[in-house]
Amino acid sequence: MAIDPTHFEITRPSIAYCKRTKRNPLQEPNRKTTIATGTRSLRIVDAIIHKDCHRHGLDDIPELMGEWVKGKTVAADKEFDAEVRFHQAVIKAGGKGVVPLRKKCKEIWRTKGSRRKQLRRKWPGRSYHRRPMAETLNSMLKRGMSARLRGRTVWQQARHFYAKCLTHNLLMRCQQ
Numbered sequence: 279m280a281i282d283p284t285h286f287e288i289t290r291p292s293i294a295y296c297k298r299t300k301r302n303p304l305q306e307p308n309r310k311t312t313i314a315t316g317t318r319s320l321r322i323v324d325a326i327i328h329k330d331c332h333r334h335g336l337d338d339i340p341e342l343m344g345e346w347v348k349g350k351t352v353a354a355d356k357e358f359d360a361e362v363r364f365h366q367a368v369i370k371a372g373g374k375g376v377v378p379l380r381k382k383c384k385e386i387w388r389t390k391g392s393r394r395k396q397l398r399r400k401w402p403g404r405s406y407h408r409r410p411m412a413e414t415l416n417s418m419l420k421r422g423m424s425a426r427l428r429g430r431t432v433w434q435q436a437r438h439f440y441a442k443c444l445t446h447n448l449l450m451r452c453q454q
Contacts, residue, residue: 279323279373280412281342281354283312283335286327287426288435295430307331309427309435312338313443314346315415317353317408321450322415322443327436336363348372351402353409356380361391369393376406419446 285308296303308331314324323346326338335357347368353376358364368375379394386398423442427435 279346279350279352280315280317280409281312281335281352281358282315282409282412282416283310283338283357284416284420285310285331286420286435286439289426289428291430309432309439311439312342313412313416313419314342314352315412317411319450320411320415320418321447325440325443327439329432336360339364339367343367343371350374351376351405353377353406353412355409359394361394365391365393376402376409378406415446419443422446422449 287308288306290303290306291301293303295301307329309327309329310331310333311325311327312335313322315321316323324342324344326341328338335354339358348371350373352368352373354364356378358375359377359380364377365375375393376397379389379398386395389395389398419442423445427438429435429438
């Protein structure tokens, strides 16, 4: 399994609509999504969308940790390198987290966190190198079904995003 955050553009509403609802059309942000991917099947296991585009990926971890984590290795990029907020949450859910350390030049005894020290001593490269499949899935989702989310409100955009995820999973299922 791999976790990767990405952004989706939102369609720009008309000027008349923005004036009527008192919105500034130039300040409409993108929508931040975090997608949990099965690296072997290229299917979306779990996905979250948020209105705030500046939200950190670690903020989504408590929502993402579900039944799918049990017995799995969860790979993520350096953004998720946090002992308590990522590694402990994954271990509590029954899995193992694999994240590269942000600072590799430190000595092992200076590294904080037992799981991070474990990763420093014996790096599971084979498990981690499946993570680019999450980037591939994000690219497939954006190229195949557009990088834009339609809808005026956030919940309509979320509904459109989840429909894209469901469609992607159905397409992956049909190709097998």
